[in-house]
Amino acid sequence: MVLVNGVTENRINIADRGLQYGDGLFETIAYRNGVAEFLDAHLTRLLKGCKRLAIPFQDIEILGAELNSVCHQLSDDAVIKIIITRGSGGRGYFAESNIEPSRIISSHPCQTYPESYPRSGIRVRLCKQTLSENSSLAGIKHLNRLEQVLARNEWDDVDIAEGLMFDQDNNVIEGTMSNVFIVKENQLLTPKVDKAGVAGIIRAHICKWAQQNGLVVEEKNLSRDELFTADEIFVCNSVIGIWPVSNIDNRAYAVGPVTKNLQQALAESEK
């Protein structure tokens, strides 16, 4: 099902700035057991993104009602994607202030992943495609995703579940569709996302849980070497939850106790 500005419709005007310039934001939400998980966190991040891009989106109540209407039609678990764009109009890159932002809500069947992924871990690769750095776009989930597209299309080996991406200084930042954490001497470390990368909802949830439960957690630049010498590595996002990393190319990693604890905690979290 697709709602465009509240209307059942799967098309959008080609003048929309989302298409013309990638001028917008998105959220990908897991709908499981009748619940749109971490919905408040997703909507909060979406609004924060609008503010960062100066998109004057204020119809959060209308969006909420439309989301409800999409969810009510779902008979099974699903993935819900929200896109907010700056709307149609303006003279080239310039956006007049009277442009109405566009709301697009779509539901999609859950992609099925091997059951072994959360239990035994995944194989990941190191992407050649790097992430550019720009603090004005870092952290938010905007629609300019060519770097992720190019990175994800470096491989078609179905045994590789994710690729890790690095910034211009060779620090690991994130996976193509996930955030990354490492465990080193019982400390939890995750890359800063102030110059590149997305500030993921599950990433934030894990950091908060760790702080509340006496697990040291730090956001810092993580070099390739720190990644390779980690005790445990995992990736996470709103749809997959937490997947341990069992292999980076030919390097093997154990699915360790910290990762397992965090998986357990996430499973038991109120969503």
Add this chain to the structure above:
Amino acid sequence: MVLVNGVTENRINIADRGLQYGDGLFETIAYRNGVAEFLDAHLTRLLKGCKRLAIPFQDIEILGAELNSVCHQLSDDAVIKIIITRGSGGRGYFAESNIEPSRIISSHPCQTYPESYPRSGIRVRLCKQTLSENSSLAGIKHLNRLEQVLARNEWDDVDIAEGLMFDQDNNVIEGTMSNVFIVKENQLLTPKVDKAGVAGIIRAHICKWAQQNGLVVEEKNLSRDELFTADEIFVCNSVIGIWPVSNIDNRAYAVGPVTKNLQQALAESEK
């Protein structure tokens, strides 16, 4: 008029990767006196961009016929925009190889600019929004244009016609919608676009003309200081042609002989 994959239609499926990820390219072509100017150069750059992004677009003859059909309906000068996206489909960022690229051709009335711009020059400002650097995306005219959107929306003073953008090392790269040249001691200098920026059609035309006419032209990193101490400055693109820069903030520049010669040469060029 809008043609989407050859059909008169002004909407596109929201699943199109152009909207979802900015996964595509565009060209903006001046249609003047019955001629789509520099059409071969635009189509060549478009194909080069497709190759860089591994978009398997091959329907160049169909695109050409569709362009003809759009042009035949025009009774006045216009701007023609072509968008090619990777098409609809794939699993997330991953694009299966059987996806059909989308072709979108739209025509727009020419924007009217003050007659003084090409003659007396324009006021420009220095944008705070920087350009990120990534050689994999530099040079091509892809759809990830948030940096330009943010830069262009830093001002709404109608007396400022363009903003100049800098890379992460404070080198000037381009305008929000134009390339930039400076003249220093009768040499023509323009920023490299191998890490950021678009390799403009008029930029290339000017460089070629200069080489053929004994004017020294060099692509190099240009610092803020080199910009400020230039003898002449101008910006260019396919729609505006060449606009001298008369002011950068409070700094004034003369509309000099090299710029005037290049304007004359462009006006007389076969397009």
